[in-house]
Amino acid sequence: MIEAITPDRVVEFLVWFLVFLFSLTIHEAAHALLARLGGDDTAYLGGQVSLNPLPHIRREPLGTLLMPLITFFMMGWTMGWASTPYDPHWARRHPRRQALMSAAGPVANLLVATIAFVVLRLLLVRGILVLPADTLSLSRLAVPDPVFGETSPLWAVAATLSIALTLNTVLFLFNLLPIPPMDGSGVAQGLFPDSIGRFMESLRGNPMMALLGLLVAWRVFPFIADPVFDRVLGWLYAGFSPGSEAL
Secondary structure, eight states, X not given: OOOOOOHHHHHHHHHHHHHHHHHHHHHHHHHHHHHHHTTOOHHHHXXXXXXXSHHHHHHOHIIIIIHHHHHXXXXXSOOOOOOOOOOXXXXXXXXXXXXXXXXXXXXXXXXXXXXXXXXXXXXXXTTSEEOOSSOOBTTBSOEEOGGGOTTOTHHHHHHHHHHHHHHHHHHHHHHTSSSTTSXXXXXXXXXXXXXXHHHHHHHXXXXXXXXXXXXXXXHHHHHHHHHHHHHHHHHHTXXXXXXXXXX
16 A cells, blocks of 8 residues: 655655665675675676665666665565676686675675664663654654754654664565575575585576565565564663663
């Protein structure tokens, strides 16, 4: 069901989209950088060893522009995709390097999530941000102390950090699932090239199997993500109660 499009929802979408685009760009740039360091210049020659989102948008306009718009106004959060080209012959010759290249994207998202967590936690400890008095949401893990007022730029800071933490945690966990075409299957392919690797490579090269893999990963993901998010929020909110400073 498509939600009503209001000025507030448009502003919220823009925040989600900018965080999403940055998170996706850093993910793909990490893949491209590790490939180049490992001896494959395919992505580097395509301009993807860069935090400039334009090369990634040009390669996957549907996944970077249209899908985030659709998912936000249908589900309330943004999701999409991008891709980094690499030489499969290089990957077969250097399977360990391919494993590192595959892992680099999710690790980059973990780094962003960690930074967002640390900053949120510090702002909560200092009393600049507090827990929402009403229901938590993916973009409202914390809000400014009411003393700052409704027009404080801290509202944008709190929303950006909240989205960065939740979205990058999702990207880290989802992409590391060892199911083609997720990055986790590339890691498994590189670590076990003579057994699981060949099977993973055959599945990753089949568009229908890749689509099936995405559907399976989407069904499996909540069983992994829910307990992880519960633990992350437990760490973030340790010593706090809704609408309060540190206890």
